[in-house]
Amino acid sequence: GAGVSQSPSNKVTEKGKDVELRCDPISGHTALYWYRQSLGQGLEFLIYFQGNSAPDKSGLPSDRFSAERTGGSVSTLTIQRTQQEDSAVYLCASSQVGGPADTQYFGPGTRLTVL
Amino acid sequence: AQSVTQLGSHVSVSEGALVLLRCNYSSSVPPYLFWYVQYPNQGLQLLLKYTTGATLVKGINGFEAEFKKSETSFHLTKPSAHMSDAAEYFCAVSVGVNTGFQKLVFGTGTRLLVSP
Numbered sequence: 001g002a003g004v005s006q007s008p009s010n011k012v013t014e015k016g017k018d019v020e021l022r023c024d025p026i027s028g029h030t031a032l033y034w035y036r037q038s039l040g041q042g043l044e045f046l047i048y049f050q051g052n053s054a055p056d057k058s059g060l061p062s063d064r065f066s067a068e069r070t071g072g073s074v075s076t077l078t079i080q081r082t083q084q085e086d087s088a089v090y091l092c093a094s095s096q097v098g099g100p101a102d103t104q105y106f107g108p109g110t111r112l113t114v115l
Numbered sequence: 116a117q118s119v120t121q122l123g124s125h126v127s128v129s130e131g132a133l134v135l136l137r138c139n140y141s142s143s144v145p146p147y148l149f150w151y152v153q154y155p156n157q158g159l160q161l162l163l164k165y166t167t168g169a170t171l172v173k174g175i176n177g178f179e180a181e182f183k184k185s186e187t188s189f190h191l192t193k194p195s196a197h198m199s200d201a202a203e204y205f206c207a208v209s210v211g212v213n214t215g216f217q218k219l220v221f222g223t224g225t226r227l228l229v230s231p
Contacts, residue, residue, distance in 0.1 A: 004158070031217070033218065033219075035219075042222075042223050043205065043219075043221035043224075045220070048217070048218055056218065059218070091159070093158075093159075095217075099217060100147050100209040100211060100217045101147050101164070101166040101167075102217065103149075103161050104161075104219060106151075106158035108156075108158045109157075109158055
């Protein structure tokens with residue numbers, strides 16, 4: 001596609017519910033990243049995919065967070081038993097090969113509000 | 116650990132004035148440095164990046180940045196601010212060089228306010 005797309009753009013959920021956030025990267029990009037942007041923590045790295053593999057899961061804040069990528073394309077970030085501190089904007093990015101000099105192209109984000 | 120520090124959470128300038136947004140980095144290896152801009156309710160857009168080679172990097176919308184190793188700095192400048200430049204700006208360093216994976220570590224951001 002023309003750019004990275006994310007859905008939904010906004011999600012309001014109740015504490016304790018599970019949510020799924022979706023990311024469609026730029027076609028042909030092998031690397032995919034998830035970041036979280038919140039007032040208190042700024043922009044934080046969550047997870048990185050190279051193809052369908054996630055060699056670095058160190059940024060996931062707890063075991064309630066998981067992510068997968070299928071077909072080397074679409075990725076889903078799942079948050080189980082959501083807590084109020086999970087409220088944030090979740091940003092997805094993709095890059096061509098995942099090298100350190102690669103430009104990461106960001107989607108518009110999903111704003112998650114946990115009541 | 117690699118990190119970036121952005122001095123000033125808010126910077127205010129008048130339209131037509133020089134824009135200077137400061138970024139200092141900490142890195143044990145030659146850094147790859149990025150500036151991104153974020154407009155309200157949008158994702159991040161790359162302004163420019165430094166990888167290797169020329170230390171003065173030109174980006175989009177008239178912005179440029181100079182990599183100064185001796186000062187561990189990568190400040191962003193624009194000679195003449197425009198109202199449309201009002202946004203939040205993030206400096207970032209690429210972490211994971213030579214490890215097979217990459218992530219960006221961001222500064223805390225600087226909100227640029229432009230007054231008429």
